[in-house]
Amino acid sequence: MTVSKEKASLPRLSPLTISQQVKRRGLELGLDLVGIAPVGRPESFPQYEDWLQRGYHGEMTYMSRHRDKREDPELLFPGARSVIVGGLNYYQPLSEPQGSLVGKVARYALGRDYHKVLSRKLKALLDYLRSLVGPQVDGRVFVDSGPILERDLAVRSGLGWIGKNTCLIHPKKGSYLFLGELLVTIPLEPDPPFQRNHCGKCRQCLVACPTGALVGPYLLDSRKCISYLTIELRGSIPRDLRPLMGTWVFGCDICQEVCPWNKKATLTAEPDFSPRPWAAPELLEIVRLSEKEFRERFAGSALMRAKRSGLVRNACVALGNLRDESAVAPLVALLMDDPDPIVREHAAWALGRIGTQPAITALTQALQTEKDETVRTEILLSLKDATQE
Numbered sequence: 001m002t003v004s005k006e007k008a009s010l011p012r013l014s015p016l017t018i019s020q021q022v023k024r025r026g027l028e029l030g031l032d033l034v035g036i037a038p039v040g041r042p043e044s045f046p047q048y049e050d051w052l053q054r055g056y057h058g059e060m061t062y063m064s065r066h067r068d069k070r071e072d073p074e075l076l077f078p079g080a081r082s083v084i085v086g087g088l089n090y091y092q093p094l095s096e097p098q099g100s101l102v103g104k105v106a107r108y109a110l111g112r113d114y115h116k117v118l119s120r121k122l123k124a125l126l127d128y129l130r131s132l133v134g135p136q137v138d139g140r141v142f143v144d145s146g147p148i149l150e151r152d153l154a155v156r157s158g159l160g161w162i163g164k165n166t167c168l169i170h171p172k173k174g175s176y177l178f179l180g181e182l183l184v185t186i187p188l189e190p191d192p193p194f195q196r197n198h199c200g201k202c203r204q205c206l207v208a209c210p211t212g213a214l215v216g217p218y219l220l221d222s223r224k225c226i227s228y229l230t231i232e233l234r235g236s237i238p239r240d241l242r243p244l245m246g247t248w249v250f251g252c253d254i255c256q257e258v259c260p261w262n263k264k265a266t267l268t269a270e271p272d273f274s275p276r277p278w279a280a281p282e283l284l285e286i287v288r289l290s291e292k293e294f295r296e297r298f299a300g301s302a303l304m305r306a307k308r309s310g311l312v313r314n315a316c317v318a319l320g321n322l323r324d325e326s327a328v329a330p331l332v333a334l335l336m337d338d339p340d341p342i343v344r345e346h347a348a349w350a351l352g353r354i355g356t357q358p359a360i361t362a363l364t365q366a367l368q369t370e371k372d373e374t375v376r377t378e379i380l381l382s383l384k385d386a387t388q389e
C-alpha cells in the first residue's frame with residue numbers, strides 16, 4: 001500500500017482522541033504511567049547547569065556534553081512536537097540474604113536490563129500511533145540513553161513531582177519507576193504538569209543517605225553517591241567513603257527505602273523484572289570471577305555496566321566492611337595475582353580492614369613484589385590502619 005492511499009483510508013482523529021488512545025494503549029502494553037507534554041525548554045534546565053558548575057557529575061563527562069540538546073529536545077530530534085513519557089514500576093522487595101557474605105544490588109537491577117524492556121514498549125506505542133494516524137508520524141525512543149532531562153519531562157507530563165532525594169515520585173506508585181520517552185512529530189493533547197510537591201517538611205532521605213551525597217534538598221553530589229561509586233566510577237573509590245558503603249555492590253536504594261511515598265509500593269507486574277540469580281550475589285563468588293565468567297554470569301543484566309573490574313572492586317569494599325576472616329584467602333589471591341591495579345588496591349584495603357595476622361602478613365609480602373605506586377600506597381595505608389587498631 002502506498003503512503004497516500006493508507007493516509008486516505010485513515011479516519012481523521014483529533015489530538016485529544018489520539019492522546020487518549022495512546023495512553024490507553026500504553027497501559028495495555030504494561031506501562032504503569034503514561035503522560036504527554038509538548039516539547040520545549042525544560043523548566044529545571046538552570047538547575048542542571050548549576051549542578052554541572054558545582055562539578056556534581058564527577059567523571060560522568062557524558063552529562064556535560066550536548067547541553068544544547070538537553071535545553072532544546074528539538075535539536076535532538078528535529079521536528080519533535082510532543083513527548084509521550086512512560087513510567088514503569090520495577091519494585092521488588094530485596095531478597096533476604098541466605099549466607100552472611102552476600103552483596104546488595106539495587107532493586108532497579110534485580111531483573112533484566114530495563115533499557116530494552118522499556119524501549120520495546122515505547123516502540124510498540126509508536127507502531128500503534130502510526131496505525132492510528134499514518135506512517136508519516138516519525139518518532140524516537142529514549143530510555144536513559146540520550147541527552148534528555150527525563151525527570152523534568154516526567155513532571156511536565158504530569159507523572160509526579162521531584163522529591164528532595166531528586167527522584168520522580170508518583171503519589172500512588174512511589175518512586176521505584178523507570179522513565180522513558182517517545183518523541184513524536186505530531187501535536188498531541190498535553191496533560192497538565194504536576195504542580196504540587198508532596199515532600200513537605202520531610203527530610204528522611206537527606207538524613208538516611210550514608211555518604212552525605214544529598215548535600216541539600218533536590219541536590220545530589222554524585223561523587224559521594226553509592227550508586228555513582230559502584231556503577232559509574234571507573235577508578236578508585238575514595239578511601240573515606242568506602243566504610244560508609246555497607247554491602248552495596250551495585251547501586252543503592254536507601255534514599256528511596258526511607259521515603260514514605262514508597263510504603264505502598266506494589267510488586268512490578270513486568271515478568272522481565274523478576275529477580276535473577278545475580279539479585280543476591282555471593283561476595284566470595286564475585287571476587288573469584290574471571291572476565292569470561294563475569295560476562296557469562298551477568299549477560300542481559302544492568303550489572304554489565306560496572307564491568308568485571310568495577311564489580312570485583314565493589315565486592316572487595318563490601319568484604320572490607322563485613323570484616324569476615326573467611327574472605328582473607330580470596331582477597332590475598334586478588335592482591336597477589338589480579339592483573340588490574342584497581343582490584344589489587346581495593347583488595348589491599350579490605351585486608352587492612354579485616355586486619356587479622358594472615359591479612360597483615362599478606363599485605364607485607366605484597367609490598368615486596370607490587371610495582372604499581374597507587375597499590376603500594378594503599379598497602380602502606382592499610383598496614384598502618386590495621387596495626388594501629
Ligand code: B12
Pocket residue numbers: 042044045047048051060063106107108143144145146147148149150151152162165166167168169175176177178179180197217218219220222225227228231232250251252253255
Ligand atoms: C546521571 C544519572 C544518575 C547519577 C546522578 C543522579 C542525579 N540525581 O542526578 C547517579 C549515578 C548518581 C544516578 C543514580 C540513580 N539513578 Co540515575 N540517572 C542519571 C541520568 C542519566 C541523568 C540524570 C540527570 O540529568 N542529572 C542531572 C541532575 C541535575 O538532574 P536530576 O537529578 O534529574 O534533577 C532534576 C531535578 O532534581 C530538578 N531540580 C533540581 N533542583 C531542584 C529544586 C527543586 C525545588 C525542584 C522541585 C526540582 C529541582 O532539576 C534537575 C534537572 O531536571 C538519568 C536519565 C536521564 N537522562 O535523565 C537517570 C535516572 C535519573 N536514574 C534513575 C535511577 C533509577 C537511579 C537510581 C535509583 C539507581 C540506583 N538504585 O542506584 C539512583 C538514584 C539516586 C538519586 N537519589 O538520584 C532513573 C530515575 C527514575 C525516577 N523515578 O526518578 C532515571 C530517570 C533513569 C531512567 N530512565 O529511569 N543516576
Ligand code: SF4
Pocket residue numbers: 165208209210211212213214220224225226227251252253254255256
Ligand atoms: S542512592 Fe544512596 S548514596 Fe545515593 S543519594 Fe541515595 S541514599 Fe545517598
Ligand code: SF4
Pocket residue numbers: 163164165166198199200202203204205206255258259260261
Ligand atoms: S524521603 Fe521525604 S523528603 Fe525525601 S523524597 Fe521522600 S518525601 Fe521527599
